[in-house]
Amino acid sequence: MPTLILTRRDTLKLLVMKDVLRVVEQGFRDWTEGNGVMPPKAYLQVKDGDFRAMPALLPGAAGLKWVNVHTGNPSIGLPTVMAVLICNDPTTGYPLAVMDATDITAYRTGATSAIASKYLARKNSNTMGVIGAGRQAYTQILAHVELFSFQRIKVYDVFPQVTERLIKSLPDYPIEASSIVDAVQSDIVCTVTTARQPVVKQEWVLPGTHINAVGADAEGKQELEPTVLKMSRVVVDDIRQAAKAGEINVPITRGIYSQHEVYGTLGELVTGKKNGRTDDRQITIFDSTGVAIEDIAVAYLLYTSALEKDMGLNVNLVDA
Ligand SMILES: NC(=O)c1ccc[n+]([C@@H]2O[C@H](COP(=O)([O-])OP(=O)(O)OC[C@H]3O[C@@H](n4cnc5c(N)ncnc54)[C@H](O)[C@@H]3O)[C@@H](O)[C@H]2O)c1
Known part of the structure; x- marks a missing residue:
């Protein structure tokens, strides 16, 4: 079974704010009604910034976002915040997708x-x-x-x-x-x-x-x-x-x-x-x-719409 790789260019094509608003609100509803799990994010401090590990489970998907905040980055042409996200099948744990989450972060934060x-x-x-x-x-x-x-x-x-x-x-x-x-x-x-x-x-x-x-x-x-x-x-x-x-x-x-x-x-x-x-x-x-609930809700949306549109790169990440 393949794992879908979505680059930043792919996620930007797939992100539609109206849909992000819908799934993020539903994510908050699911989580509050006990249909989601989310431990607080873990911070890793480094000299010039920090990293955060953000796991969550929602109906349909579990996942983890690994995101940084380096405030000096714009002066060297890099975004302050960049992120990568792994989206898994919650039943088997299989990695369904690995995707850039830099714009997912920005869209879900705005939403x-x-x-x-x-x-x-x-x-x-x-x-x-x-x-x-x-x-x-x-x-x-x-x-x-x-x-x-x-x-x-x-x-x-x-x-x-x-x-x-x-x-x-x-x-x-x-x-x-x-x-x-x-x-x-x-x-x-x-x-x-x-x-x-x-x-x-x-x-x-x-x-x-x-x-x-x-x-x-x-x-x-x-x-x-x-x-x-x-x-x-x-x-x-x-x-x-x-x-x-x-x-x-x-x-x-x-x-x-x-x-x-x-x-x-x-x-x-x-x-x-x-x-x-x-x-x-x-x-x-x-x-x-x-909160990671927001990220996983959007990541799962992008995963399913990428499958529908036949976008992204399928790789055998786990199969030997
Ligand atoms: N709450 C969330 O979910 C969430 C998500 C992503 C980022 N963030 C945080 O949002 C902040 C902005 O992130 P970004 O990716 O837009 O960073 P960015 O570096 O792209 O933009 C930050 C802007 O703030 C400006 N600024 C700094 N100090 C200011 C001040 N005193 N008055 C006016 N402007 C000032 C900077 O000049 C810069 O243009 C960061 O602190 C980041 O950690 C929060």
Whole structure:
């Protein structure tokens, strides 16, 4: 039996944001209803970055993503985040596919934020602010425009040329470069920087804002002033990961915030166990650390659509 190899070029051809949104939301539903298993990710620290091992089981597929975060990479022409994923048959363990997961990571991260916005942002949200204009910013926008109709998408990055590159890459949408304060003063805000110190100040955040805090996904990272958490309804993807490595990790370590203040998980919103936003002036935050459930849901989707389209390279990886 062959194992299917999918390169980054293959996965980019197969990734369709509308379908990614559907399977990621279903992945959160399955996991929350007890039809999925996911231990927290394991981190391996190296001098210039880190690696994460991310296993999960969902109906149909088990798998493991091996992903890095090396913040100096853009200066040498490599992505900050790259990933490889093994997708297995859960019954026999057979490796069904091995695939590049660099763009799977970006698409599922964007999709997860947009799903959080669906439950937590005001329904009439018509402005989006993006802080940090790198690889993840692109898919945060791609995912949100599937669910919201924005009049303005305001982008800020410390490097104006990075903002300009992002604007050029999405010519069909009303995107503009903005100051950080203007970007924060949007209905939906996505923070996707590699910062380790807060970049969003409490005084800039308006009532009714929804923030997807995406960049802080390892110990010691944060993007929001902790007081923003204190005045908000905070939802996490996984409390075990968020407390150790998400937006709330530094405030918890410093004793400014407690994990008991977290309102709930995205899975609880998706399954209707808890309400999302309850009034128009509430400030809401989704603390995204990135969970393997998202990756395996998308990887299995790409595996099945590659089989249908006869794409990829079949190799006898295991058979002697
Ligand atoms: N939560 C998740 O599921 C998830 C998934 C993937 C990546 N991430 C994290 O998201 C972050 C961004 O990843 P990426 O692949 O887009 O990286 P990237 O290097 O492509 O882009 C990051 C951008 O942030 C900008 N930036 C850094 N500090 C800033 C600041 N103070 N203000 C404004 N802009 C600033 C940089 O100039 C850069 O353009 C990383 O920290 C990564 O670890 C999280």
